[in-house]
Amino acid sequence: MSQRLAKLFGDLLDQEVKRNFDRCWQAMCRDLNYLFEQKDTRVVQASANGWTLERLRVIAILNSFNRVVVGPLSAAYRTETKSGLGRETPIQYGERLEISSKTAGRVRPALDAFERLATESGLKRHWLNISRTSDLVWAIGSRDDDGEGNDGGQESNE
Amino acid sequence: MSSPGGDDRWVAAVEARSAEFVERFGKVCSISDKALSGIFEVGCFLTIVGDYERQGLVVEARNLVEDGFRYLTTPNGNPANFSHLKLVGEGASWEIRQQVRVCSHWHDDVNFTPDIVVVDEDAEIRTEKDQDYAAGKRRFFRVNASSVVAAHECKSMTGFPELYVSFVGMFLMGHAWYGDPVSKSVARQSRGHLAPSLFVGSEASNLHRRMMTALESQFPINLLSGLYRGAWALERKAGQVNRIPFRAKIGGTAPQCGDDHVEPERDRATAIAGLDIGSGGEQPAHLGTALFRDRRPALRC
Numbered sequence: 001m002s003q004r005l006a007k008l009f010g011d012l013l014d015q016e017v018k019r020n021f022d023r024c025w026q027a028m029c030r031d032l033n034y035l036f037e038q039k040d041t042r043v044v045q046a047s048a049n050g051w052t053l054e055r056l057r058v059i060a061i062l063n064s065f066n067r068v069v070v071g072p073l074s075a076a077y078r079t080e081t082k083s084g085l086g087r088e089t090p091i092q093y094g095e096r097l098e099i100s101s102k103t104a105g106r107v108r109p110a111l112d113a114f115e116r117l118a119t120e121s122g123l124k125r126h127w128l129n130i131s132r133t134s135d136l137v138w139a140i141g142s143r144d145d146d147g148e149g150n151d152g153g154q155e156s157n158e
Numbered sequence: 159m160s161s162p163g164g165d166d167r168w169v170a171a172v173e174a175r176s177a178e179f180v181e182r183f184g185k186v187c188s189i190s191d192k193a194l195s196g197i198f199e200v201g202c203f204l205t206i207v208g209d210y211e212r213q214g215l216v217v218e219a220r221n222l223v224e225d226g227f228r229y230l231t232t233p234n235g236n237p238a239n240f241s242h243l244k245l246v247g248e249g250a251s252w253e254i255r256q257q258v259r260v261c262s263h264w265h266d267d268v269n270f271t272p273d274i275v276v277v278d279e280d281a282e283i284r285t286e287k288d289q290d291y292a293a294g295k296r297r298f299f300r301v302n303a304s305s306v307v308a309a310h311e312c313k314s315m316t317g318f319p320e321l322y323v324s325f326v327g328m329f330l331m332g333h334a335w336y337g338d339p340v341s342k343s344v345a346r347q348s349r350g351h352l353a354p355s356l357f358v359g360s361e362a363s364n365l366h367r368r369m370m371t372a373l374e375s376q377f378p379i380n381l382l383s384g385l386y387r388g389a390w391a392l393e394r395k396a397g398q399v400n401r402i403p404f405r406a407k408i409g410g411t412a413p414q415c416g417d418d419h420v421e422p423e424r425d426r427a428t429a430i431a432g433l434d435i436g437s438g439g440e441q442p443a444h445l446g447t448a449l450f451r452d453r454r455p456a457l458r459c
Binding site: 017052062074089113120 | 166168169171172173175176177179180182183184186187188189190191193194195196197198199200201202204205207208211217219222223225226227228229231243314316359360361362363364384385386387388389390
């Protein structure tokens with residue numbers, strides 16, 4: 001099932017991006033398998049909270065998609081300036097790429113939708129930014145609300 | 159991969175939500191790797207701009223092309239044909255430029271291109287032709303390290319120790335003010351230029367954070383992770399990052415090649431021989447450490 005999810009996201013992607021995405025989620029799934037084989041205390045804790053191996057694999061795939069695709073988009077499209085740079089004053093990056101109000105109008109709803117997908121699935125937002133599998137499992141198992149200590153919802157959708 | 163728990167409605171629900179997301183926003187996510195890196199770099203650029211704006215500096219876009227900001231994406235481009243930003247405030251002004259090559263104060267042959275550079279106002283961008291660059295047919299653009307306030311680097315990836323350490327090398331090569339009184343004034347504070355910063359997309363693990371904090375305590379730099387969350391990653395600790403107090407002409411006083419008082423370079427043939435280690439050719443005895451020692455600035459610790 002998790003492989004079907006990975007294919008669903010992977011089929012969207014440009015070849016090189018897909019390679020990065022596949023490498024990312026596959027490495028996380030290998031780590032998860034190892035942690036389960038070792039009966040690592042962190043996975044024991046997570047399992048006790050209902051996070052089965054398959055569920056953790058699903059989170060690993062969403063985490064990878066977030067870090068490879070959604071994250072870079074968020075960096076530019078969740079950042080606004082008073083001077084209107086990148087919005088009213090479009091930024092032309094090379095021949096094809098533009099960052100402007102027009103492109104933000106297309107990208108921001110996608111970012112919001114992906115965040116909704118995660119929160120409606122009961123995932124904490126910061127879980128999708130954690131890069132080490134063992135840290136991710138620890139955060140999930142310990143019901144860590146905020147890997148930063150004081151998220152406080154400040155990174156909301158504005 | 160089968161679910162150990164058998165039928166799992168949670169997994170099925172996530173898959174259904176994902177299918178809906180893909181259906182609606184697939185096109186937005188279908189973007190090249192190069193474009194994603196570019197977008198991330200622009201995100202870091204906007205984060206820096208926002209940081210200056212929050213401190214009350216006026217940000218003016220210069221050299222707009224058809225009312226748009228034309229972003230220089232490679233050091234091969236002529237900076238004069240692209241847009242940049244002017245920062246005004248605190249009785250001085252500076253410029254933010256992208257992809258401008260920096261010529262190190264350590265040696266004229268040490269040139270590298272940070273993603274984003276803040277330079278003193280009116281920093282000269284030297285234009286030369288070099289026989290070893292595009293066979294002397296194209297111009298080589300670079301700014302002296304003695305004009306650099308802060309060179310920033312953006313990495314759309316997960317950070318790792320070697321990345322952090324290599325950024326220290328970039329810092330040492332590109333900031334002539336290190337060792338001057340300027341570097342003593344750099345501290346964790348809420349006002350001032352961001353000290354030279356490495357922006358990393360993913361969150362860092364606790365072990366890496368310790369290393370990053372240690373490096374920040376030893377050098378006037380910032381190693382910032384979590385930029386995939388947008389400017390919030392910096393805003394949440396805007397008062398806790400290393401900053402250079404605002405003042406005119408921060409760049410530094412170290413002698414720089416191209417300055418009148420610096421001795422002329424050794425000849426090109428000798429320099430090339432020194433680099434071509436694998437050729438089996440005879441390497442002049444004075445190359446390597448001797449050359450390095452002769453031109454090395456006084457040790458600054």
